[in-house]
């Protein structure tokens with residue numbers, strides 16, 4: 001039990017790190033190489049030229065992604081594995097991808113972006129498969145892979161020119 005509480009704490013700490021990635025870039029053994037922060041160092045991200053409405057749609061999906069991650073973690077904390085799995089599948093899996101793309105301008109995204117998006121959805125589907133084990137030692141690495149996929153894309157792409 002005590003071990004589990006520690007894991008949950010670790011999990012929350014990890015998420016905080018992901019949210020304020022800049023501050024954590026050089027701490028902790030999880031990051032082997034410091035990640036360049038485009039706002040503090042040179043911005044090498046590729047810009048995706050979306051119309052303003054598609055750009056808004058894209059941001060809305062992104063904000064929802066972050067919220068979903070929070071609610072998934074919350075469900076894990078509450079040991080509601082069924083809810084955690086359902087949310088992961090519905091909001092981060094391939095279903096969500098089809099929904100999102102229907103409202104955006106898929107042809108404007110380079111194929112490398114689609115690959116990163118697919119890798120992210122694949123990681124989410126994998127997490128959804130692992131959650132029913134109710135074993136945080138398996139769930140955490142899988143959740144970590146989902147977050148890694150978020151970060152990987154954020155390092156490569158931006159929507160507006162900033």
Ligand code: HEC
Nearest residue numbers: 059062063065066113116117120149150153157158159160
């Ligand atoms: C395939 C690429 C890709 C993946 C995967 C991805 N994002 Fe994003 N995300 C972007 C891009 C591009 C932006 C816009 C960045 C910019 O223009 O500054 C963005 C922006 C955001 C924003 C800012 C939204 C705003 O209001 O400005 C949040 C929050 C976010 N993403 C969360 C997430 C989370 C959480 C995940 C993983 C569960 C995720 N993203 C996965 C590409 C991605």
